[in-house]
Amino acid sequence: MKQKLDRVAIAMRVTREFKDGDVVNLGVGMPTLCSSYLPQDRKVWLHAENGVLGYGPFADEGHQDPDLINASGQFVSPSPGISFFSSADAFNMIRGGHVDISVLGGFQVSEKGDLANWILPGRGSGNIGGAMELVTGAKKVIIAMEHTTKAGEPKLVAECAYPLTGKGCVDLIVTDLGVVEITEQGFLLLEIVHGFTPEEVQSVTGAPLAVSPDLREMEF
Amino acid sequence: MTAQRLDRETLALRVAREFEDGDVVNLGIGIPTLAANYIPEGRTVLFHTENGAVGFGPFPAEGEEDIHLTNAGGGFVTPLPGMSIFDSVEAFTIVRGGYLDITVLGAMQVSETGDLANWLRPGRVIGGIGGAMDIVAGATRVIAAMEHTDKQGNPKIVKRCTLPLTAVGCVDTIITDMAVIAVTSRGLVLLEHAPGLSPQEIQAATEATLIISPDLKEIEL
Amino acid sequence: MTTKAPKAPKGRSPGDKVYVTFAEAVADIPDGASILIGHFGGPGGMPMHLIRALRDHGSRDLTIIGNTAGIGVVFGAKREAVRIDPGILVANGQVSRVIASYPIAPGAPQPNPLEEGVKSGAIQLETNPQGILAERIRAGGAGIPAFWSPVGIGTVVEEGKEKRVIDGVEYILERAIRADFALVRAYKADKTGNLVYRGNTRHLNVSMATAAEVTIAEVDEIVEPGDLDPDRIVTPGIYVNRIVQRPKEMRGK
DSSP states (O other): OOOOOOHHHHHHHHHTTOOTTOEEEEOTTHHHHGGGSOOTTSOOEEEETTTEEEEEEEOOTTOOOTTOBOTTSOBEEEEEEEEEOOHHHHHHHHHTTOOOEEEEOOSEEETTOOEEOSOOTTOSOOOOTTHHHHHHHOSEEEEEOOSBOTTOOBSEESSOOSOOSBSSOOOEEEOSSEEEEEETTEEEEEEEOTTOOHHHHHHTOBSOEEEEEEEEEOOO | OOOOOOOHHHHHHHHHTTOOTTOEEEEOTTHHHHGGGGOOTTOOOEEEETTTEESOBSOOOTTOOOTTOBOTTSOBOBOOTTOEEOOHHHHHHHHHTTOOOEEEEOOSEEETTOOEEOSSOTTOSOOOOTTHHHHHHHOSEEEEEEOSBOTTSOBSEESSOOSOOSBSSOOOEEEESSEEEEEETTEEEEEEEOTTOOHHHHHHTOSSOEEEEEEEEEOOO | OOOOOOOSOTTOOTTOOEESOHHHHHTTOOTTOEEEEOOOSSSTTOOHHHHHHHHHHOOOSEEEESSOSOOTTOSSSOHHHHSSSTHHHHHTTOEEEEEESSOSOTTOOSSOHHHHHHHHTSSEEEEOOHHHHHHHHHHHHHTOOEEEEOTTTTSGGGTTOOEEEETTEEEEEEEOOOEEEEEEEOSEEETTOOEEOOTTOOTTHHHHTTSEEEEEEEESEEEOTTSSOGGGOSBOGGGOOEEEEOOGGGTTO
16 A cells, blocks of 8 residues: 655654754744654754754643743753753854754755745745745755645746745755655655655656665655 | 142043943043042943943952953953843944943044044054944944143144044043043034143143133033 | 864764863864964953963964953953963964954063064964954854944054945945854853853853854863753853863862
């Protein structure tokens, strides 16, 4: 049987990219789920634009502290070594190159690594939030999103049709169908969800999708 | 009464009379630092220092010195209730952001248009700019407190500064051991004179032309 | 100041920030390195033991960046306490470039190594307004390459720099500073490198910690993660690569 990944499984796959000691910022939506599925064998420093570094998983009911939330407004828990600071300092960390990985959601990602994730079609406005700084300053940008829109349109495209968040900024895309790297040549399929074929993934991708010679089944 | 110049302590006393209740004040090294000891009674002055504190008190008593609490010149100061501590970036944010009411600095030369030279001594290749350029650019009011002439008797209040500038047109008031002078758009106005000194004697020690205020009075201490 | 600093010494895991000796902490500072050195107008907030270890290590052709290039014994603090400062690197012939605001005390004896070096051309000196020096370092750590400054218009500070009028006011373009190493002084660290400070010793230490490839902190005490109140942490540990604890008898000095 073949089944696309759910949001939790995508988040779990994303966390496998985190190395020991990495400073990681999790964007609104699916990326924040990563905080609850961090690898147990390494220390990852979760960073948020509202001025916290080293927070832990979502806080349980009854242990929720309104003074300890992530940038998406969710209650999170402290972990040893946590520190608090201002948003100005939080963005110094980002622009100054102190954040290793930014995980963001995406509306569209182009084969050149352009990212559109702030204005939805049909809406006149959107939220930039910390995303433009993050894609400029983070050493590695990972996009966690469904492979297609609800209507089935590809979200991995030749050119973004929506207003850009950043040009050529994306390094890796983790979707419900696979893991795609942005290379000089465009999209490269590294991993694929159990039961799907590269042809099937190509058919819902809006630009050529090269297949890695080391293509493997997605693990999380 | 014999004419005499003010000594350094008396000059500092006169400077301190410029401080209004609640003023945030930064004092430069030298004579300006002494002004901290002469705050007029009933006024609260919040002292600011470039290494990161506002609201500290004057020198500690012998044995009470804390190496972790000094002014920008490295002199020991004392904690006072309400004092706050921060880094230098914050200290200069306060300065450039317009929160510093008065700075008092020493000067090597002040020109008739308020140019200030106070960082590079004649004949030296190295001088310390320190916080002076930032502070005169940001402070609401700049007071130069200094001897009226240099050790050789040359005027320090000049038509044009010959020493490298700290800033152009920044000085509002000059307080010396001979006089109090306002820098105005018309030029330098002599407001107060030291006891027994005539305007002519002060002019003789000044290269720039002094305009004598119709309200000229003796320096009050 | 764009040279890449070497990685941590061999045999250390990347996450191990605690160094036992000052000598070990500075052992890989190469010739030609640029180094931010925290200090202000006295011994408070100065990483004296790291400075001394760097002198003993002996790397040369250094660029040192800080409020002074050694204020010597002139200002208020006690003499024995301020004998060690960046000036010992200059006196030892290790420095070829200085960026400072108050490079030398006006009453420093002549001849002195810094002034001689500048006169002979052996040392290149750049004197900055203090707040602009602080802001250049903050900008370096914050990933802002340059900024418009109102300080020093009509003075030597503006020489050779781009200028622009914004809303009728003239500004100078000031460039950010980043360095290979930062030597900073804090009160306590936890093992993840989080720092808290004592008294008004944060001055340039806080911004310097963010603006180097390798930041080395000299502290009175190293504690376990969780022992420092997160609300009181001033420098988050991600900025800090190495921490060294002073021997007991040297604490608070």
